[in-house]
Amino acid sequence: MKLINGKEISTKTKDAIKAEIEAIRKTGKRVPKLAVILVGDNQASQVYVRNKEKACAYVGMESLRINKDATMSEEELLKLIDELNHDDSVDGILVQLPLPKTIDEEKVLKAIAPEKDVDGFHPANIAKLFLNEEGFIPCTPYGMMVMLDEIGYDLDGKEVVVVGRSNIVGKPVALLALHHNATVTIAHSHTKNLQEVTSRADVLIAAIGKAKFFTADYVKEGAVVLDVGMNRDENGKLCGDVDFDDVKDKVAAITPVPGGVGPMTIAMLMKNTLLSYKRRVQ
Numbered sequence: 001m002k003l004i005n006g007k008e009i010s011t012k013t014k015d016a017i018k019a020e021i022e023a024i025r026k027t028g029k030r031v032p033k034l035a036v037i038l039v040g041d042n043q044a045s046q047v048y049v050r051n052k053e054k055a056c057a058y059v060g061m062e063s064l065r066i067n068k069d070a071t072m073s074e075e076e077l078l079k080l081i082d083e084l085n086h087d088d089s090v091d092g093i094l095v096q097l098p099l100p101k102t103i104d105e106e107k108v109l110k111a112i113a114p115e116k117d118v119d120g121f122h123p124a125n126i127a128k129l130f131l132n133e134e135g136f137i138p139c140t141p142y143g144m145m146v147m148l149d150e151i152g153y154d155l156d157g158k159e160v161v162v163v164g165r166s167n168i169v170g171k172p173v174a175l176l177a178l179h180h181n182a183t184v185t186i187a188h189s190h191t192k193n194l195q196e197v198t199s200r201a202d203v204l205i206a207a208i209g210k211a212k213f214f215t216a217d218y219v220k221e222g223a224v225v226l227d228v229g230m231n232r233d234e235n236g237k238l239c240g241d242v243d244f245d246d247v248k249d250k251v252a253a254i255t256p257v258p259g260g261v262g263p264m265t266i267a268m269l270m271k272n273t274l275l276s277y278k279r280r281v282q
């Protein structure tokens with residue numbers, strides 16, 4: 001079994017970005033800037049946002065963190081986004097999800113200018129992904145493609161099974177795999193005979209949010225497994241959707257949790273923000 005080391009690949013990705021930003025700085029131009037809005041005090045969100053700030057500092061990018069309390073109105077949030085949309089020094093805008101229930105998430109994501117939507121969640125960017133045109137690729141699916149590329153895995157003609165159909169992971173990663181000429185199946189909670197479906201997969205993408213759900217019975221011998229899960233096990237330890245210890249001797253390659261897809265998500269956020277900058281600044 002080959003461990004797909006997300007920490008290592010993310011560092012390599014960030015180092016390349018860092019070098020580009022250093023070169024930009026030397027020309028005397030401003031550096032890229034990411035604005036991150038956090039509404040409320042969700043524990044996990046605070047950790048993720050902190051990690052995003054750290055990544056910005058690592059690559060030499062500017063970050064603007066905006067903390068608001070959970071009582072903030074939808075109208076206020078929309079106004080804040082509008083200001084950032086019009087602020088020429090801001091290249092990327094990220095509104096940390098989930099938002100408080102009082103705020104309509106869809107409305108907020110639509111308010112972000114598509115050319116600053118480094119999450120790739122705006123309908124305009126989703127349409128571009130659908131059409132295989134250039135926009136912003138959502139960070140987690142993008143990171144998974146980079147990981148496969150890093151291990152020299154070619155998706156062409158492969159059976160990819162994605163389990164989970166969310167707008168931010170399942171659906172976009174299925175589209176990306178399709179664009180790489182894979183044969184793609186999207187399975188979900190209503191899928192019949194899930195084990196039979198996942199056992200066909202050359203590449204299994206697990207994105208259901210259930211701790212250690214995928215045991216050896218779900219994976220084909222020699223499969224590549226990408227684990228998007230971010231769960232806590234019975235001892236409160238971070239774990240994925242895949243039962244790592246159970247499958248590790250059966251698979252060809254697998255991403256661990258932590259240290260797999262998660263760090264790649266953040267590296268690709270840096271990549272998208274730099275891309276936005278390059279499109280906006282000449």
Ligand SMILES: Nc1nc(=O)c2c([nH]1)NC[C@@H]1CN(c3ccc(C(=O)N[C@@H](CCC(=O)O)C(=O)O)cc3)C=[N+]21
Binds near residue numbers: 047095097266
């Ligand atoms: N607008 C928006 N964009 C996001 O990209 C977004 C979001 N909202 N809301 C929440 C999810 C989740 N997410 C993660 C990113 C990195 C790790 C990560 O780096 N995880 C580390 C462990 C971190 C820890 O110790 O808790 C790892 O897997 O090794 C995890 C989760 C981004 N998200």
